[in-house]
Amino acid sequence: MLRGLRLLPLLALLLVAGSVWAAGPGQTLVLKQEQVFQVTLAANHTTGYKWMLAKVPDPKVVKLVTNNYVPDSAEGPDGKLRMGVGGHEVWTFQAMGPGRAMIVLNYVRPWEKDKKPAKSRSLEVEVR
Template sequence: MTAPRLLVPLSLTLLAACAQHPLQTVELDAESECPQRLKVGQALTLTLPGNPSTGYRWRIENPAASILKSLGPEVYSAPDDTDVVGSAGSSTWRYLASSAGEAQLVLVYQRPWEAEVAPVQSFECKVIVR
């Protein structure tokens, strides 16, 4: 067999092997799980409790943009078993580890119109991408 004919089956075999072992998404929901270690190309899902009906929202203060790429806006969801207006739920953000390095992911929980008031809660996590 000639070299080009060998390359096609070999390339397909390597692609199939990579497809069978995708990098697992890392779920993060507490500072106790930090520092968080990721591999380049790995997804990170951050979920924090919140209740926007009180006016409080999570605001990304430091997105760790040097190593993480946002995969979309915040998604808020309420528990499936509640029909109570104003009940608490959770906010979720998805990121992709885009390059190697270390950075601090920081979010604060406060009312957007009260920027001069200290946040009632914060979330800080050192993220290390290799």
């Protein structure tokens, strides 16, 4: 029961969370203070790739709450399990105080330090 009570604040945040699936170049997400939002990106951890913050946003403006990998169903249409199934990474952030911040996420294999990211996504956030 105590464990459930500890999760209550996070669940409350997620209930009011907005979701950002894709932002085009030059777009800015405008938020109010304390507003929670999610960035959801396709991923496949079975390949070794994962999304990583390339640029940590200003914590006075935006803070990272959590990030999780959610695998797609591994069951195929025939009912058999499929190998190498992908999923999504869900990054949850909270707007803290007024200002602008840039969130930059790169799709990389963490051990390949000298390689360019396979993909990169950025989102500008303005908190009013």
